[in-house]
Amino acid sequence: MRPVSERFLDAIRGSHEAVFSATVVAPGQTGVAPTGTDITIADGDVTLDGTAQVRSTLELTTSGTLWPVRATDLLAPYGNEVFVRRGIRYTIGLTEWVSLGYYRIDSTEQDDAPDGPIRVLGQDRMAGIVEGRLTAPRQFAASTTRGALLSALITEIYPWATIEWDSTGVRDAAIGRQILVEEDRYAACAELVKSVGRIWWWDHRGVLVVRTPPLSTEPVWEASHGQLGVLLDLGRRLTRVGAHNGVIASGEGADTAAPARALVVDATRDSPTQWGGRFGKVPRFYSSPFITTDGQAWTAAASLLMAELGLPYSVDFEAVPNPALEPFDTVRLRYRGRSEVHVIDRLTVPLTVEQPISAATREQTTTLLGGA
Incomplete structure (x- = not known):
């Protein structure tokens, strides 16, 4: 969850004044206070999807007087970004803001x-990495560090990019094998990140972060019915479609090194998705040339499996908006005598006071990972 005060979280549960801000900025800024030109917000929302290539997207409605005539105008889709935030005004002159990130302007439409x-x-900065395919193959020596490889591919698109890893040891280790990147810049970067059990996204500060997926079962927020409750609506479903209870990760390159391999399964006794139990054996296969050891294969497989477990039971809910929430946050849902802990996969944060926040989740389970 993005950093907010306890006062902010308490205010959500009562009467409060929500405020919104959108600023058109030149590309390349970072932080939660960029300089630019403020524009009005008549409607809109920000959607965050932890399963998508581009994690965050923006739809915003503003004044009709800003239609771009020249390529240098504010809303022309030639590089400008929109920095968006939502907050709570406590008193005149005292507002606590939550940044919702930077969005490249992709299109500008006027129906009337x-x-x-x-x-x-708009889309967050990952869109530029997805679009920025290589015009010629790039070869990286086995001695290249992971951080150097990722930085080389990212800064060719964004020379000003700030990249943060949660482990300098992981970042500074050599890739261990000669790697050839042919066309797909995004795919190469994503493979590198997955191979070390990490996830990556452009965060609310405009920084590219490489992080271990959160595994905590301690909820960061609670949505409930009743007095001081924020839960407005809830639907739920059970499905095994797309669910796996094991991941086989392997690594093999063009060299003569022995292929690395690991199988990680749900080994939790009495788990509904226990490997070899009533659910069966439903493996997912993942292969990357960046995986060079069995230990690395295990790490990658475990990370991918933990990101999927819980999929058979999922909940969609609407609540009074908490703009600090993000994908992979753990929340507690209380409704009619039930208390469940869920992980957010997707959510939509409105930019108006009329709409609730909406989210799609999967149940968080305590899982023992093992081999088979």
């Missing part, structure tokens, strides 16, 4: 020209 409202659609 020339004076009707303008709809701005």
Whole structure:
């Protein structure tokens, strides 16, 4: 969850004044206080999806007077970004803001020209990495560090990019095998990150972070019915479609090194998805040339499996907005005598006071990982 005060979390549960801000900025800024030109917000939302290539997308409606005529105009889709935030105003002059990140302007639409409202659609900075395919193959020596490889591919698109790893040891270790990246820049970066059991995204500060997936079962927030409750609506479903209870990770390159391999399964006794139990054996296969040891294969497989377990039982809910929530946050849902802990996969944060936050989750389970 993005950093907020206890006062902020308490205010959500009562009457409060929500405020919103959108600023058009030149590309390349980071932090939660960039400089630029403020624009009005008539409607819109930010959607965050922890399973998507581009984690965050923006849809915003603003004044019809800002239609771009020149390539240098504010809302022209030629590089400008929109920095968005939502907050709570406690008193005049005292507002606590939560940054929702930076969004490259992808398109500008006006259904009722020339004076009707303008709809701005944007994506976070990962869109540039996805689009920025290599024009010629790149070869990296086995001695290249993971951090250097990722930085080389990212800074070719964003020379000003800030990249943060949660482990200098992982970042500074050599890739261990000669790697050839042919066309797909994003795929190469994603494979590198997955191979060391990490996830990556452009965060609310405009920083590219490489992190271990959160595994805590301690909820960061509670949504409930009743007095001081924030839960407005809830639906649930059970499905095994797309669910796995084991991951086989392997690594093999163009060299003569023996292939690395590991199988990690749900070994929790009485788990509904226990490997070899009533659920069966449903493995997912993952292969990457960045995996060079069996230990690394285990780490990658365990990370991928933990990100999937809980999928058979999922919940969609709407609540009074808490804009600090993010994908992979753990939340407690209390409703009609039940208390469940869930992990957020996707959520939509509105940019108006009329709409609730909506989220899709999977149940958090305590899982023992083992081999088979």
